Amino acid sequence: MFEIQDVKMRKVIDSRGNYTVEATVILDGFCGVSSAPAGASTGATEVLAFPKGGVDSGIEFFNRNVKSSLMGFHAINQVQLDSMLKDLDGSDNFSNLGGNLATAISMANAKAVANALKIPLYRYVGGNLANSIPRPMGNVIGGGKHTRNGTTIQEFLVSSQGKTFLDSAYTNAMVHRRIGEMLSDRFKDQSVGVGDERAWTANISDEDAIELLKAAVKEVSSERKMEIKLGLDFAATSFFENGKYVYRDRKLNKDEQIDYAISMAKDHGFYFVEDPMVDTDFDGFAKVTAAIRDKAIVVGDDLYTTNVERVKKGIEMKSSNGILIKVNQIGTLTATYEAVKVATRSGMKNTISHRSGETTDNFIAHLAVAFSSTFIKSGTIGGERLAKLNELARIEEDLLVL
Ligand SMILES: O=C(O)[C@@H](CO)OP(=O)(O)O
Numbered sequence: 001m002f003e004i005q006d007v008k009m010r011k012v013i014d015s016r017g018n019y020t021v022e023a024t025v026i027l028d029g030f031c032g033v034s035s036a037p038a039g040a041s042t043g044a045t046e047v048l049a050f051p052k053g054g055v056d057s058g059i060e061f062f063n064r065n066v067k068s069s070l071m072g073f074h075a076i077n078q079v080q081l082d083s084m085l086k087d088l089d090g091s092d093n094f095s096n097l098g099g100n101l102a103t104a105i106s107m108a109n110a111k112a113v114a115n116a117l118k119i120p121l122y123r124y125v126g127g128n129l130a131n132s133i134p135r136p137m138g139n140v141i142g143g144g145k146h147t148r149n150g151t152t153i154q155e156f157l158v159s160s161q162g163k164t165f166l167d168s169a170y171t172n173a174m175v176h177r178r179i180g181e182m183l184s185d186r187f188k189d190q191s192v193g194v195g196d197e198r199a200w201t202a203n204i205s206d207e208d209a210i211e212l213l214k215a216a217v218k219e220v221s222s223e224r225k226m227e228i229k230l231g232l233d234f235a236a237t238s239f240f241e242n243g244k245y246v247y248r249d250r251k252l253n254k255d256e257q258i259d260y261a262i263s264m265a266k267d268h269g270f271y272f273v274e275d276p277m278v279d280t281d282f283d284g285f286a287k288v289t290a291a292i293r294d295k296a297i298v299v300g301d302d303l304y305t306t307n308v309e310r311v312k313k314g315i316e317m318k319s320s321n322g323i324l325i326k327v328n329q330i331g332t333l334t335a336t337y338e339a340v341k342v343a344t345r346s347g348m349k350n351t352i353s354h355r356s357g358e359t360t361d362n363f364i365a366h367l368a369v370a371f372s373s374t375f376i377k378s379g380t381i382g383g384e385r386l387a388k389l390n391e392l393a394r395i396e397e398d399l400l401v402l
């Protein structure tokens, strides 16, 4: 029942209108389908999404060098399947097969097995005792590499702390709506737009964005009588040039950037502070973490790229108390799990995350439960973002009923 009978790879289109891949893994009478997303602010140590020739070369490589080895393979052996993908690729960063093909195959295989076992993916991956639901962390104002002429800081996020997942996700969407109204009031004769992840974007400074965010959160929080945590993703590597952090209106050196990041938690109350420093600066991260760890989580995304070796270095250096998890940064479910396991054992909180270019695949909703994630970062509105958020509302119902 678990023997792989066929694996099909196809091109599909992601939310930015670019090609990506989808895999179908076929077992006897069951199948699993999964597609891989794409980042814009990619970390330097991520695996390569596609080989040099793009999606087509990845599929060609798969058909020539990988497919036949998967035929007849026992799909329940996820760890062996994932290590076989790595071996057949033959590089250390999936530069031949492409990390996105590996991700799609790895996830489709897990889904096929879960289907064959007639249990949801989160139970298959997390076991029967994994039952905590994360909080949604959704970006409401965006800039950086996800927009043009937006804020320097890539994401301003909110996480509503409602009684249910849906309550929280809906309240996040209310903040999003309120910010849209505030921006329209401010730019009376112009229309305001959204970035890749549907967060609002406008030609405003980071300080303006913080003020808008705080004003909108205050209103919605009192209307809903709900705590709303503030978050941000500096994605600092994307504006680090020649040793300086280059903002729209000023340049900061390392120490000034550390102080600025610390002030986000201390003066503005941000609880979630992602990638405050360039992704090579484990030490700078550690300084930010030491200063704010009692009131905030400092989250490594580009710093770790879901890579267990980098996570170990971060633990040793005390670089952060949080980690962002993205399967296609590392290419397989097994390698993702390794990073989550090592990070959480050392006390880091994990946040499972979408990419800026997404598909409608909802596997991160299931992984959030399987990995006991504190947050899921998956936007606030838009079909490809809601595919994950609404799936978590369903999973929550499942967990409450069973
Ligand atoms: O930096 C990030 O956290 C992500 C998702 O929000 O962006 P990208 O997918 O472009 O790397």
Ligand SMILES: [Mg+2]
Binding pocket: 233, 235, 274, 275, 301, 302, 324
């Ligand atoms: Mg990030």
